[in-house]
Amino acid sequence: MELAEDSLTFHRLSEVSRRTRLRLRKYSLISHMRGLWFARKLTRHGIVVVTGRYPAPRVLNRGGIIDVKNCEFYEGVRLEVYKGGILTIGNGTYLNRNAVVIAVGRVEIGNDCRIGWDVVVMDSDLHPVDANDQPIESSPVIIEDDVWIGCRSIILKGVKIGRRSVVAAGSIVTKDIPPNSIAAGVPARVISNNPEKAEFFLKKIKSVPTSD
Numbered sequence: 001m002e003l004a005e006d007s008l009t010f011h012r013l014s015e016v017s018r019r020t021r022l023r024l025r026k027y028s029l030i031s032h033m034r035g036l037w038f039a040r041k042l043t044r045h046g047i048v049v050v051t052g053r054y055p056a057p058r059v060l061n062r063g064g065i066i067d068v069k070n071c072e073f074y075e076g077v078r079l080e081v082y083k084g085g086i087l088t089i090g091n092g093t094y095l096n097r098n099a100v101v102i103a104v105g106r107v108e109i110g111n112d113c114r115i116g117w118d119v120v121v122m123d124s125d126l127h128p129v130d131a132n133d134q135p136i137e138s139s140p141v142i143i144e145d146d147v148w149i150g151c152r153s154i155i156l157k158g159v160k161i162g163r164r165s166v167v168a169a170g171s172i173v174t175k176d177i178p179p180n181s182i183a184a185g186v187p188a189r190v191i192s193n194n195p196e197k198a199e200f201f202l203k204k205i206k207s208v209p210t211s212d
């Protein structure tokens, strides 16, 4: 019995050591240290890495919850959460250079998402139309697993982007995008709902190890 427990502990330790070696091969110790520094302002977090140079990514938490799993952030990223707001980011997701996410109410970004550089995700217009002390309204933004958002796109309030979809560069998403599709333009429209095509681009971007 004791022998079985010992061997179980040994297997667990060797698995942890194998994963640590793999991680360090992919991301340097410095990226992990910068990740720890960044993560100190998150409510809950997994293993966070920060790659790229300066400015360092920033968190502005005005009294909400930021729950980030094992993720990668590039320089200039900003996560902003208002009082009572909730921002969640899933495992294996990265936010590229200068991406900004603002959660007044709720923003959910799923697992294995690729958020391109200069992308803005916001669940509110922020300033009320009638500015006389009106509370800021918001409507949840949900980005499901395996979504790729091309650079300089803007995802606006109340939008759900279905899993395994691609948003083309420079799009402004104002309405839901169904799963397995490619959407483009201002405002974004579905230009392909062929899952094989979306899969092709997702495979392509996943084979690129760094920021672009």
Ligand SMILES: CC(C)(COP(=O)(O)OP(=O)(O)OC[C@H]1O[C@@H](n2cnc3c(N)ncnc32)[C@H](O)[C@@H]1OP(=O)(O)O)[C@@H](O)C(=O)NCCC(=O)NCCS
Pocket (backbone or CB within 6 Å): 096, 115, 116, 117, 149, 150, 151, 166, 167, 168, 169, 170, 171, 182, 184, 185, 186, 191, 201, 211, 212
């Ligand atoms: C979405 C994308 C992958 C599609 O590539 P593609 O399948 O080769 O697209 P095509 O060039 O065949 O274009 C198909 C149609 O969509 C249109 N289109 C493609 N990208 C568009 C965009 N960003 N905005 C508006 N329309 C776009 C094309 O004009 C074309 O329209 P048409 O059929 O009327 O001529 C690519 O356009 C894109 O946006 N890549 C993002 C790159 C990026 O952001 N990289 C940084 C990563 S962090």
